[in-house]
Each structure stands twice: as C-alpha cells, then as structure tokens.
C-alpha cells in the first residue's frame with residue numbers, strides 16, 4: 001500500500017502557514033484525510049496535521065477513541081477531523097507536559113500548554129464542530145494546530161534541559177512505536 005512520508009523537522013514545508021479549506025466533502029479532501037489517517041496509525045500517533053505529509057491545508061486529525069500505546073495513561077480522545085480550526089483559551093493557566101511529534105522522531109520535550117480551551121472548526125463534510133476541552137485533549141489540539149502555523153513543539157519548550165531522546169529520558173519506557 002502506498003504510504004505518504006511524514007516530513008521531519010528541518011523541512012521548510014513544516015514552517016509554512018497553511019491555507020484554509022474552501023470546499024468540503026470533496027474527493028481530494030477525503031483522500032487527504034485518508035492519507036493522514038494511514039500515516040498516523042502506522043506511526044501510533046495521537047494526531048497529525050496536513051503539513052506533516054507536505055499538504056499545505058488547515059486540516060488536523062487526532063484521537064482514536066481508544067487508549068494510545070504511546071500515551072497509555074492519557075485521556076481517550078474521540079476520533080476527530082478538524083478543519084480550519086480556531087482555538088480560544090479559557091484559562092491563563094498552563095501546565096508542563098511531555099510531548100513527542102511524528103516529525104521529530106525519537107525525542108520528547110516538556111512543553112507548557114494552556115489547560116482549558118474551546119476549539120471550533122469544521123468536519124470533513126463542512127459541519128461545524130465546537131468543543132470545550134481540558135488537559136491532554138487540550139494539549140493535543142494545541143500541538144496539532146501549531147503545525148498549521150509552522151510551529152513545532154521544540155519551539156515551545158521553555159527549559160531546553162527538558163528536551164532529549166526518549167530512550168535516555170525514559171529508559172524504562174516500552175518503545176511501542178518508532179517515534
């Protein structure tokens with residue numbers, strides 16, 4: 001089966017500001033989302049953004065509705081396709097949490113994120129989505145939507161001593177995936 005490559009940090013295509021989707025429920029949009037899902041599931045990711053497969057559109061997918069092998073203790077996030085997203089923080093409180101990224105394989109960093117926010121946007125058919133979320137769900141949405149404005153999580157790390165290779169930071173962690 002043909003599988004799209006996930007771009008890695010250093011590729012300038014990850015630094016672009018993605019374009020809003022104008023037409024919904026098209027064959028091209030369904031194909032894009034299906035390619036993103038394949039790439040995300042193959043890498044056991046919790047989310048992926050279109051720019052990570054080189055597509056310059058405001059499309060992110062995240063959540064599986066099931067526990068994730070990379071973050072087994074985390075909240076279960078419903079499977080979501082979110083297009084043209086808008087995020088509104090609902091608190092000034094931030095919390096540090098470990099993040100990885102399919103575009104930064106093998107590494108983790110401690111990233112401060114807003115703990116509660118509202119997100120809105122559209123699903124693949126153009127139906128409006130609006131949710132208030134917190135904690136891990138809020139973190140995942142912020143991480144994925146950052147990809148749409150050319151930001152990778154290492155750019156959000158405040159304390160660079162808390163950034164490194166998974167096997168060094170967490171020697172007891174079951175690898176479970178190639179990221």
Ligand code: NI
Pocket residue numbers: 100101102103143144147
């Ligand atoms: Ni990422």
